Amino acid sequence: MRIQTIRGFRDILSEEAGKWRYVEDTAREVLDWFGFKEVRLPILEKTSLFARSIGENTDIVEKEMYTFTDKSGDSLTLRPEATASMVRMFIQHSLYGQPKAAKLFTIGPMFRRERPQKGRYRQFWQVDAEMFGFTHPLADAEIINVVDTILKKLVVPDYEIHLNSLGCQNCRKAFKKALQLYLEDKYNELCPDCQRRYKSNPLRVFDCKIATCKEALKDAPLITDYLCSECQTHFDTLQSYLSHLGIAFTLNPYLVRGLDYYTKTTFEVIIPGIGAQNAVAGGGRYDNLIKELGGKSTPAIGFAIGMERLIPCVPDSIPQKRPIFLALLGAEAVKLGLIWAKALREGGIWTEIDYRLGSLKSQLNRANRLQAAFTLIIGEDEIKNGKAILRNMDTKEQINIPVAPEQGLNIVLKILGREKVGRD
Numbered sequence: 424m425r426i427q428t429i430r431g432f433r434d435i436l437s438e439e440a441g442k443w444r445y446v447e448d449t450a451r452e453v454l455d456w457f458g459f460k461e462v463r464l465p466i467l468e469k470t471s472l473f474a475r476s477i478g479e480n481t482d483i484v485e486k487e488m489y490t491f492t493d494k495s496g497d498s499l500t501l502r503p504e505a506t507a508s509m510v511r512m513f514i515q516h517s518l519y520g521q522p523k524a525a526k527l528f529t530i531g532p533m534f535r536r537e538r539p540q541k542g543r544y545r546q547f548w549q550v551d552a553e554m555f556g557f558t559h560p561l562a563d564a565e566i567i568n569v570v571d572t573i574l575k576k577l578v579v580p581d582y583e584i585h586l587n588s589l590g591c592q593n594c595r596k597a598f599k600k601a602l603q604l605y606l607e608d609k610y611n612e613l614c615p616d617c618q619r620r621y622k623s624n625p626l627r628v629f630d631c632k633i634a635t636c637k638e639a640l641k642d643a644p645l646i647t648d649y650l651c652s653e654c655q656t657h658f659d660t661l662q663s664y665l666s667h668l669g670i671a672f673t674l675n676p677y678l679v680r681g682l683d684y685y686t687k688t689t690f691e692v693i694i695p696g697i698g699a700q701n702a703v704a705g706g707g708r709y710d711n712l713i714k715e716l717g718g719k720s721t722p723a724i725g726f727a728i729g730m731e732r733l734i735p736c737v738p739d740s741i742p743q744k745r746p747i748f749l750a751l752l753g754a755e756a757v758k759l760g761l762i763w764a765k766a767l768r769e770g771g772i773w774t775e776i777d778y779r780l781g782s783l784k785s786q787l788n789r790a791n792r793l794q795a796a797f798t799l800i801i802g803e804d805e806i807k808n809g810k811a812i813l814r815n816m817d818t819k820e821q822i823n824i825p826v827a828p829e830q831g832l833n834i835v836l837k838i839l840g841r842e843k844v845g846r847d
């Protein structure tokens with residue numbers, strides 16, 4: 424039997440990968456503008472890192488992690504998200520107060536054993552960014568501004584930023600109590616999962632997609648009615664900054680997110696109309712997590728963008744690069760062609776050679792299939808005359824240029840829009 428990918432895992436073939444690279448490059452560029460520095464983290468971590476950060480009673484930890492026992496007896500897990508690893512790294516390397524570690528990002532695959540469907544995979548990629556050490560809502564505004572700028576630069580249409588505050592431990596305590604009291608009355612209307620959650624993690628009931636649970640929550644107390652004055656001021660200030668920046672948002676008091684560590688600001692970017700899995704990014708503040716994981720008390724806020732959901736929403740108008748093709752006929756032409764290719768590539772030009780070295784017709788065919796912008800034709804006659812032919816593949820116009828790269832290269836580079844040899 425042929426071996427295929429595992430359920431929920433997929434290959435990204437070269438045509439799609441070009442768009443991935445463009446989207447990643449754009450995200451990196453925007454993150455650079457905001458001063459975020461890239462880090463690269465392991466994919467495998469100790470299981471306890473996720474159990475302690477994401478929360479024992481969350482769906483991710485309860486049923487979605489790829490966990491196994493290593494030969495050494497350690498329980499290890501393929502990371503289901505990046506924030507926990509970022510925090511582990513921050514504590515492990517004692518990055519407190521270091522300006523270059525205050526804003527960090529990473530791009531890479533995450534693993535969750537969810538039921539696969541459109542926009543939901545078991546291996547998926549995230550652009551994950553975190554800010555460490557800032558309590559002021561200005562940091563919250565900056566984080567949302569980064570996401571908004573990335574989406575605008577990628578010309579993603581019709582996205583909505585949903586915003587909520589989950590308050591601090593104090594206001595959440597009062598809210599949890601009120602919610603539990605409310606849910607007690609509705610117990611029989613809840614699904615078995617929510618009946619369980621109502622005791623251990625009542626906020627999670629807001630995440631349930633089942634219609635009867637949604638109906639049961641219709642008159643539930645809302646966290647935003649329980650914010651203490653500090654959390655309320657933080658939330659109001661953030662909203663005023665976003666309005667000032669012209670970033671549209673929708674207040675959504677039901678937005679609780681699936682992870683336990685959030686405090687105060689939480690947000691999600693939704694694109695209605697892309698299917699059931701319409702959240703392309705999510706994030707929030709987690710002021711207690713670093714301390715809870717054994718570090719010095721440090722406030723933090725971050726976001727993750729899901730690449731599989733974002734990429735289909737990015738219009739396909741990415742400028743396509745086109746190669747120059749070398750059509751080489753005869754042994755001498757091949758040798759000269761190798762020198763041309765070397766010089767062009769060193770000049771930053773995508774250069775293709777037909778390694779089959781067939782007839783001129785078949786080489787031009789190949790040039791067309793590769794959508795070459797130009798073909799440089801060199802055969803025995805061209806070498807004898809000292810003149811190669813440069814063919815514009817769109818207009819079919821042909822001109823002669825010196826066959827020797829020393830004389831011809833700069834002419835070709837100029838025609839291709841490169842003034843001189845050298846990298847950008």
Ligand code: AMP
Nearest residue numbers: 504542543544547702703704705727729
């Ligand atoms: P979270 O880490 O759950 O806050 O998710 C952040 C973003 O990652 C979501 O908004 C999605 O875009 C993406 N994401 C989460 N889970 C999956 C998945 N199973 N498949 C694809 N994308 C996902």
